[in-house]
Amino acid sequence: MSSLKIIIVGGGLAGACLANGLIKNGVDVTVYERDPEKSDRGGYQIRLGQYSLDAFRLCLDQARVDAIEQKFGMSADTKSPYTAPSIYSTAFKPILDLGKLPTYSASTAIDRVVLRDFLVDPLKDHKRIKFGHNFTHYSIYRTQKDEEKVRVYFADGTTDSCDILVGADGSASKINKQVGLQNIIDISSHWVFVAKGPLPPGRLERLPKRLLSSPILVFHGGASLYYALYLPAETKKGTEDNVLFNYDQTEASFYWGLTIPKKHSVIQEPEKIADRLQFCLDYMKDWAPEYQTMLSVGSTDKDRVPVAMIPLRASEKPSEHWREELRSHPTGVSDGKGHPRVWLMGDSIHAMQPNRGMGGNQAMYDCVEMLPELLRLAAISQPQQAVSTEEVSRSVQIYEKKMLARSFTWVKKSGGTSVPDQNFNGLAGFVISTINALILPIIFYVFQGFRRAGK
Template sequence: MGLKVIIIGAGLAGSLLANGLLNHAIELTVYERDQPASSRTGYLIRLGDDATRGFRACLSEAQVAHLHGKFSQTDVSLSTAPAIYSNQYRPLVDLSRLPGYTKGGSINRLVLRDELLKPITAADRVRFGKTFSHYQILQNGDGREDVVVHFTDGTSDRCDVLIGADGSASKINAQVGARNLVEIKSHWSFHAKGRLPLDRVQKLPRKLLEAPIAVFHKGALLYYALYIPSAGRRLHGKHDIVDGKYDESMASFYWGLNIPRPDIPYESLSDIPNRRSLCEDYIRDWAPELRTMITLGSTDNDADDMYAAKLRASTRLPDTWRSQCAGATIEEGHPRVWLLGDAIHAMLPNRGQGGNQALHDCADILPELIHLNQLVQDGKTLSSEDLAQACSRYETKMFPRAFDWVKKSGGVVADPPFPLDGLLGYVVSVLAGVAIPVAVLASRVGLFVRSLWPSRA
């Protein structure tokens, strides 16, 4: 017998952690409210070093190599940073050129999720169509404890450790007493995706073949990116893409538009008769290039399949939050209930770090679960102190990293830190035109010096 883990949520982080547990022969079950064919997560995600840490911790080398083959071939600069433009399509700051910015690549969320689900589905460790209701801590007479997990269909299951990977509207976060997830009421967020055959690539700005494009204008944010996987061999730059040497059947575009709530003449998202028309109308005074980007694919049969949501973020939890909330009920603050990804550190999409940090969490949480499993296999009955120490080690690693990115992404304020319209945008573009080449040169000189005197670097 060993440790038994239940994960609520088969999103990216939940599925990745499940692979890690499976690869270390730890008993687990993943419960997911959606059905297997759901495409709710089919938008683009850009992943860097943080995600790679999670992959390497939870997957085999062969699995990691297979995933890397699914990444987009547009990432010439391999930067997770966008190029920032004005609403009249004037370049302001090309963050993708900064040498110190996080590197990585992009992949369709649904493609990544499907790849991560394959091994755990094959091992019959996933239960779809199961909506979490609540959990109980059951104390047995012999000093043992179980977490009893209840679902809305009346069924239940038991485990030693419950992992809440149920997203930014996490029910587990609320029940365990964290309650640090915040709904952003200043903006609503609209998302669209579509197919990307060659004729559409040729209509888009060439800059999108190098990096995503972001536009900040009067409190709104437009983010636009492409997913262009290879057709069996590595693409070499933009020329191969515009020549059609990529997998057109899998390629897609993605955009997200965050609109200030006062600019939307509806009381609720369900009142909006046509979400795409709302977005197109909102940018009607923007540059033709940006309007083309938004209207691309609007006549497709699935063009109305747009996702709209209220944004969520999180406030930082104190390191002692579990002891502070313990006592109201046995369930609050209990060390057998852990939180993962958006379920504890939801963040705004401004810096593209939500998924990266969630996947990094898996690299921090897996060693603690392996350690607990070894204790159980050695015949030890896990005490609350054993669980508390392991959970504390995980949170001590995760909190500074993840909540720092929450802050960098805007905290719980959806507006950009400063406007990039008008004169200020012009000044920023001029300064960036000088500062970025200097930073690139300094980085190259530093690399050259270190290559000459590696022992002194």
């Protein structure tokens, strides 16, 4: 094992994936997770694309990658689990099938809890994750050999030390704030309501059949609705070749997220919303009845699905030289601001709005760009002499240059730090739906022909 020691704060998807890659390559790593091991925080649906698969194949063994892929959701009208959302009007009329756009990144659904278990279980097996440790702050100190290290502090009074601290602590990242980046913005203009629930056949049969093919997106007056199903394949296939019968009912789920502008409501404090589901239904009262059914599914059952509210955050792109700029300040070095031994990944540096479904994918692809640099440092680290801060600085610059260019392209595509005010009803919807029906199929097949010819 290399003498390089790494601490990752945050045992979510990206942090756990990176830790697996480090363990796979013999690097000493410990993950500190705020929540207890048996936390009841369920998590929601996530959609995975090529970015995530690249990270899995780099960080995990093939058997675990195969097991994850077996949990991907099914689509009713395609052999591939990869689909793209379709944009619908509030009248429940199709506007645009994003899957027909040749450059749109298709993805597949998986339950976030299922995926996290796949990533965290190896960490538990190797005793490399500690639960119930709430990070408070870090400090930079020098050893008796005059080597720089990072000391990490937790709310229970415990500490640990490392050569490199990786912040994977989400969009409310304390590490982002202490290192001085502070580029994550609270978008307070909108509320985000989310719900996820089990999907037995009785519920599935009440939903519009269109949802069996792909997720649905609606944009109207600054509001947006995203609705998707997760239908993993049944281990033992039934006799009927029909997704309505042959899916794993124990893990299947529906998920929806509704973003509403606060300016459309007389209520301005979320605690005053007595019934969140009814609030959402009332907001959509002039939409097609299919939407009322979609949001209400399961609401009259004994196990009524709760509706939660989550913060909406996004990030501003920092300068490539943000560390040097902070450390040039008189108090920068003493406060640990901009220090190269403190790295950031995922939502802790490039939080983005969820409408493109790319937040998780971009977070996990950070592993692809970060892991090689950490392995390079591990290779030159010696038991009698820790890797120098100059070498660490060189590696974090290489990682961040790639990561910032890639991830903030998706931050921008997802709307940046303001919610897009799109509306596909009326004339705009008619024009786009006409293009969708008549022109995009031709473009799609021509593009596919060029791709095949290029191979």
